[in-house]
Structure formats: C-alpha cells, structure tokens
Amino acid sequence: MWNDWFPNIELQELWVATYETFYMTILALAGTFVFGIVLGLLLYLTMKGGIWQNKALNLIVASVVNVFRAIPFIILILLLFPFTDFLIGTIRGPNAALPALIIGSAPFYGRLVEIALKEVDKGVVEAAKAMGAKTRTIIFRVLLPESMPALISGITVTAINLIGYTAMAGVIGAGGLGNYAYFFGFQRHEFDVVFICTVLIVLIVFLFQFIGDYVSTKIDKR
Amino acid sequence: MISIKGLSKTFTTMHNQITAVDDLTLDINEGDIFGVIGYSGAGKSTFVRLLNRLEEPTEGEIVIDQQEITALSSNQLRMTRQEIGMIFQHFNLLWSRTVKANIAFPLEIAGIPKREREERVEELIELVGLTGREKAYPSQLSGGQKQRVGIARALANRPKVLLCDEATSALDPETTNAILDLLVDINEKLGLTIILITHEMHVIRKICKQVAVMENGKIVEQGDVLDVFLRPEQQVTKKFVEQVMGSDEQDDDLEQLFSSSQTGRLLRLHFVGETANQPLISKLAKLFSVDINILQGKITQMQDDAYGTLFVQMDGEPDEMDRAVQYLADETSVEVEVIQHVE
Ligand SMILES: Nc1ncnc2c1ncn2[C@@H]1O[C@H](COP(=O)(O)OP(=O)(O)OP(=O)(O)O)[C@@H](O)[C@H]1O
Ligand SMILES: [Mg+2]
Secondary structure (H helix, E strand, O other): OOOHHOOOOOOOHHHHHHHHHHHHHHHHHHHHHHHHHHHHHHHHHOOOOOOOHHHHHHHHHHHHHHHHHHHHHHHHHHHHHHHHHHOOOOOHHHHHHHHHHHHHHHHHHHHHHHHHHHHOOOOHHHHHHHOOOOHHHHHHHHHHHHHHHHHHHHHHHHHHHHHHHHHHHHHHHHHHHHHHHHHHHOEEEEEEEEHHHHHHHHHHHHHHHHHHHHHHHHOOOO | OEEEEEEEEEEEEEEEEEEEEEEEEEOOOOOOOOOOOOOOOHHHHHHHHOOOOOOOOOOEEEEEEOEHHHHHOOHHHHHOOOOOEEOOOOOOOOOOOOHHHHHHHHHOOOOOHHHHHHHHHHHHHHOOOOOOOOOOHHOOOOOHHHHHHHHEEEEEEEEOEEEEEEOOOOOHHHHHHHHHHHHHHHHHHOOOOEEEOOOOOHHHHHOOOEEEEEOEOOOEEEHHHHHHHHHOOOHHHHHHHHHHOOHHHHHHHHHHHHHHOOOEEEEEEEOOOOOOOEEEEEEEHHOEEEEEEEEEEEEEEEOEEEHHHHHHHHEEEEHHHHHHHHHHHHHHOEEEEEEEEOO
C-alpha cells in the first residue's frame, strides 16, 4: 500500500531532512530570540522618553531593522554568501544557512519585542525606579518577565516564518525538507516526495504553534 | 524631616509650557501624616514625584532626613530611593510575580540575602493582613488586597518616608477606610512620615494631622486639619470642606420649616472638637425643663475630635431656655447661635 502510493520515499533520507529542518529552525530560533531581544530592547530603551533616550542610536537601529526586513529572504541569502563563507567556511549545509536565517528573522522579531515592551505597564517600571532599581534590574526583572507572554507568542510567529525560510534556504542547498522536496521531488518529478515533505512541514508548523500557544498561556498570570 | 524650598517644575511641550509645581516651600515634621489635597491638574502628582525625583525639579531644593535629594548623583539617588517608600493609585504590582515575590522585589534590589528576604516578607505579609494569600498572583486579588501588597512592598526596606499618590482613589469607600486605618496603624507602629495625596477631603479628615491645599501648582492654604476645616479661607478649601460637611445653603429651608409650624427657639449648635461624644442633648433635657427636638445636622469625626453643626428646636419656659443656652455657652465647647425666636 505505502509503496504503491509513495514509491520514491526513502525513509532514511526523509528522516535526515526532517532532522536538518528541526536543527536549522531551533538553532536559528535561539539566535533570533537573543538578537531580536537585543534589538527590541535597544529600540525600546532609546526611544523618546525611554531610559536611554537617544535619538541618533534609535534612528540607526530602526533603520538597520527596516532595511533588513525589506530585503526578500532569498536575496538576503545570496547577498550573505561571502559573509557566510567567511564565518562558517562553506555555503552549503544546515550550518551555512544559520547566519542568513538569523539575520533574516531577528529584525522582524526585534519589532515584535519592541511592541511587547511598549505594552508593559509604565507604572510598574516607575515603581521599580522608585524602589531604586538599576537599569539592568529593570530590564531583567521587570521588562522581560512582564512581557514574556507576548515575547513567546512573538517568537512563535517568528518560528513559523523561519520554517518557511529554511525551506527556501533548502532550495539553494542548505539541506532539510525544502532541499529534499526540491532536489529529489521536483527535479526528479517524484511528486510523492514533494507531497510528504509538505505534510511534514505543515506538521512541524503546527507543532511549533501548539507549543508556543501552550507556553504563552501557561505563563500569563494577568 | 522634610524641607522643601522654592520647588518648581515646568513641563515644556511642543506648544507651550506648563508650570505644574510653582515655587513651592513646605516643611513636614517627622511622624506626621501630611495631606495634600487639590483638584485634578493642581500638580499634586508632579509634586510627590519630585520628592523622589521620578520627575527632575526645574528649580528648588528638597531635603529629606538631612539628605539633600536634589544634590544626589544618580547612584546615590538609587540608594536613597530604597529608603523612600511609594504607593500608587493603580498599585503597579508585577503581575508576573506572586504576592510574596512582589514584596520581595525591593529587597532583591537592595541586595538582601534570600533567607533574610523571606523572613522580612513574612513579617510584612502579617503587618498588612495578607496571611494566606502569599502565593496568589495580583490578578487573583481584590483592589484592597492589591493595595496592601503595594504598602507591604513600599515598607520592605524600612523607609522613613512613605509617599502615597491617590492610594485609595481606585477603591470603594469601605476598602478605602480599611486602607486608611492600615496607614494610621503603620504611622503609629513604625513612626513613619506619610505624605498623602488625594482629591477627597474625607481622606484628609480621617487620617491627616496637617493639610496643604494645592491649586495651580501652589499651596494656597496650609495648617492643622482642624483649623483648616473650621476656618477655610480660600474658595477651593471651602469647596473641599463642603465635600464632607455639606454646604450651608440648606439652612433657609430649615428656617421656613421651623417658622411655619413650630414654637420655641431654633438653635444652631456648632461642635468644635471633643464633647460631640458626650450625651449633650439628654444632659440638657435632664438639667433644664426644656424639650429638645433635633431637626437636622451633621457631625463628623476627625481623628479623636468631632466637628459639625446640629440644628435643634428647643421649647419650654423662656427663663429655662435662657439658662439652657447659657449653660451650653459657658460649660461646653459648643458654640450656640439662636437663629430664631418664637414666643
Ligand atoms: N510629563 C508631563 N508633560 C507635560 N505636562 C505634564 C506632565 N505631567 C503633568 N503635566 C501637567 O502638569 C499639570 C499637573 O499635573 P499632575 O498630574 O501633577 O496633576 P494632579 O494634581 O496629580 O491631577 P490628578 O488629580 O488628575 O492626578 C497638568 O496640567 C498636567 O497636564
Ligand atoms: Mg495625580
């Protein structure tokens, strides 16, 4: 039955491709989380009325974020080839996809972080100041914990974008399900492969969405 | 304890300049509960936020407990802020932390070790009457309970001064009373100086010893709460006093009512401190052969004293009535006024 419907599926290769997709998504997500929070914090803290109010820095960060968000991901990968080559030593395989994946999604997530931080009650930040808190304490003990549900739902949205990006990166040789679907399915006209890869990617997206929603609700004590 | 000289704050917005606090000079004694009352926009919040420099003064000097707040570097200011508690109208608790963790937060900021922190938090929870709710999140508490957490948090580092900006304005009357009682309790137990901002005169009446009335960034009237109540000079102050005492405008109706149907005398009894608690009326009826009928009145309690006006109709032999009135005037602190005479 399985062989009638899906004659070209090699379970071993499918497993490797799935593993690579997870690998790229999770590592890129971790990088995006860190860089996105840094960007978001910079935007938030340097804005007008912010703790580090600084018009110039705010403008610079905002411009960088906007520029990188404007570049289509597929072009970003090509653009970053020399940088990737320098950093990773190759432009092929899952590791080589990471810089582009992170640079492609951190600015997007940074904006979501900024929005999440702006939602934090100003009164609570003020209360912390009135208690004599350092800026570091305000960041790590007030701003981030208080915005955590929004940070989590933001990273969930970003993760789903990222899964799409890994598939695109796959088409130009990064590995993963996108790579498998393109080279083994599309180019060899083995459409059962394309189909199975699609199903797997959709399942992975559902999985991330489910986990994200669950965690976000769980930690929301409002 | 707190000495403020020539304090001003001007906000510069795109279109204009607003002087929210205008050349304000004030002294507050240690252990006082000092009320600041004013209408919306008077500059009360700005004033209280200047005290711990949440707002930077444009001009002026603030000295709290011999420390010149206005001269501190930002690092010193952080240390000093740990000794100035503050509570807010909207409580400003961290929703992501439990009651316990919220109260522990200022202790974390002050770098208190975990063990000590836990002991202190327990003490505070008992002090504000939240035993059993330690593990609740703010969203699971009522407004009154949230403010108790706010108070416990403000007291955590044993401050000498407590700043309260409209601390009861989001609460219902009963809860307001409970929170005010707690503040008095804390003031007495810990000898804390409390500065209380409000737009409600009954709050001032209930717990303050001293009051300042603010209008347009200036203090227009100031003094002992009782004095200000009895002899309000400014129009604003009179309005605030009316909030709790009612206005005198109803008197006309009363005289009409009296003249049309009654005999005897209409008296206005003015209670100023003490005596209101004594059974004055029944005493009068026992000592003199007069009938006393209470027509209308309002007596309010101010800390231990009473203040208010009572309209009574007295009937009996003219001589006997004269003696009764004389007795009131001579032997009690009640001010008597004979409004109408019908023989
Ligand atoms: N950050 C600010 N920028 C510009 N103007 C301000 C700022 N904060 C306060 N003001 C102005 O200062 C004046 C006093 O405001 P403040 O909040 O101190 O009044 P308040 O007496 O506390 O009033 P309320 O009872 O409504 O809280 C108002 O006219 C207000 O518009
Ligand atoms: Mg205010």
